[in-house]
Amino acid sequence: MDTVFYISSAVAIISTIMVITRLHAVHALLYFIVSLLSAALIFYTLGAPFVASLEVIIYAGAIMVLFIFTIMMLNLGPQLKEQEKQWINVKMWTGPIILSLILIGEMVYMLSVNSGYPVGTVTVGPKQVGISLFTFYLLGVELASLLLLSGIIGAYHIGRRRTTDGHKDLES
Amino acid sequence: MMTPVPMGYGLIVAAVLFSLGLIGVIVRRNIVFILISIEILLNAAGLAFVVAGSRWGQPDGQVMFIFILTMAAVEVSVGLALVLQFYHFFKTLDADAARKLKG
Numbered sequence: 001m002d003t004v005f006y007i008s009s010a011v012a013i014i015s016t017i018m019v020i021t022r023l024h025a026v027h028a029l030l031y032f033i034v035s036l037l038s039a040a041l042i043f044y045t046l047g048a049p050f051v052a053s054l055e056v057i058i059y060a061g062a063i064m065v066l067f068i069f070t071i072m073m074l075n076l077g078p079q080l081k082e083q084e085k086q087w088i089n090v091k092m093w094t095g096p097i098i099l100s101l102i103l104i105g106e107m108v109y110m111l112s113v114n115s116g117y118p119v120g121t122v123t124v125g126p127k128q129v130g131i132s133l134f135t136f137y138l139l140g141v142e143l144a145s146l147l148l149l150s151g152i153i154g155a156y157h158i159g160r161r162r163t164t165d166g167h168k169d170l171e172s
Numbered sequence: 173m174m175t176p177v178p179m180g181y182g183l184i185v186a187a188v189l190f191s192l193g194l195i196g197v198i199v200r201r202n203i204v205f206i207l208i209s210i211e212i213l214l215n216a217a218g219l220a221f222v223v224a225g226s227r228w229g230q231p232d233g234q235v236m237f238i239f240i241l242t243m244a245a246v247e248v249s250v251g252l253a254l255v256l257q258f259y260h261f262f263k264t265l266d267a268d269a270a271r272k273l274k275g
Contacts, residue, residue, distance in 0.1 A: 002175050002176065002177050005177045005181070005182075006181075009181075009185040012185065012189065013185070013188055013189065013192070016189055016192045016193070016212055017192060019192075019196070019208060019209075019212065020192060020193075020195060020196035020199070020200065020205070020209060020212075025202070025204045025205065025208075028205065028208060029208070032208055032211070032212070035189075035212070035215075036215065039189075039215060039219060042182070042185065042219065043219075043222055045177065046177070046182065046222060046223060046226040047226050047229075048222050048225070048226060048233075048234050048237075050234060051222055051234045051237050051238070054237075054238065054241060055241075058241055058245065059211075059215065059241065059244070062245070063211070063244065063245060063248050066248055066249065066252060067204070067207075067208070067248070067252070070204070070252045070255060070256065071204065073256065074255075074256070074259050074265070093199070100191070100195075104187075104188065104191060107184070107187060108184050108188075111180035111181075111183055111184050111187075112178075112180055112181065112184065114180065116178060116179045116180055116227075117178070117179050117227055118175075118176035118177065118178055118179070119176065119177055119178070119179045119182055119223060119226040119227050120176050120177055120226055121176050121229070122226075122229035124225070124226070124229060124230070124231050124234060128231045129231040129234045129235060129238075131231075132230075132231040132232065132235055133231075133235050133238065137235050137239075140235070140239055144239055144242045144243075147242060147243065147246050148242060148245075148246055150246075151245070151246030151247075151249055151250055152249075154250045154253070155249040155250050155252075155253040156253075158250065158253040158254055158257055159253035159256055159257065161260065
């Protein structure tokens, strides 16, 4: 199990690096789907199979399809690539990247020296999650439903196509 | 073969993914990439919750991940509606194009 965890963690980190360095949005989304699938594998090795299936179904399924549909609707040209190329300049980011790597190395050292209790020894199945979700966290479920309702109304209101002018908060 | 994973390693993966998402939010100027990086941030936070829940063998971490998933779905739908409106108005996805706000 631990070998599966390490391999899928490496795949997740590498594919996330590829996500934030791609110039084309569709390529980045493909790598992000790989990152989410490897995160689902990490959840499975940690003894959380319900969350692993939710990660595949909702994150890699629904949310990524929403992104891809939006990018298809926008129908982007090649002009954005040139502008992004100026920002992703290796010379400009070398100093901050080296200093942040030192900090992240320190954090990895501290967490791995005192790495603590082993995880993933107990599998917490969907039944326990459901019981906890609908008894102890029932108020949270109600709040999440309110959030979803406001999200639907907000997305409908903002996404309406105005032909003459833009959004009322934006000035040209 | 079946040695369990120490808790610190899961937290390391979550922290590295979170900092990668933060770098993406700071560096990129394309709004779609900023939204994708916010998704990376939320996913890393959920991974930390699931690792911490798995440490005690309790379902609370997974419950929190389900809440994070709901919030991410709402955030993406509203954010992508904003992106569509933004592109319709400015004809670009550059976040710097929206520097002026009406007071």
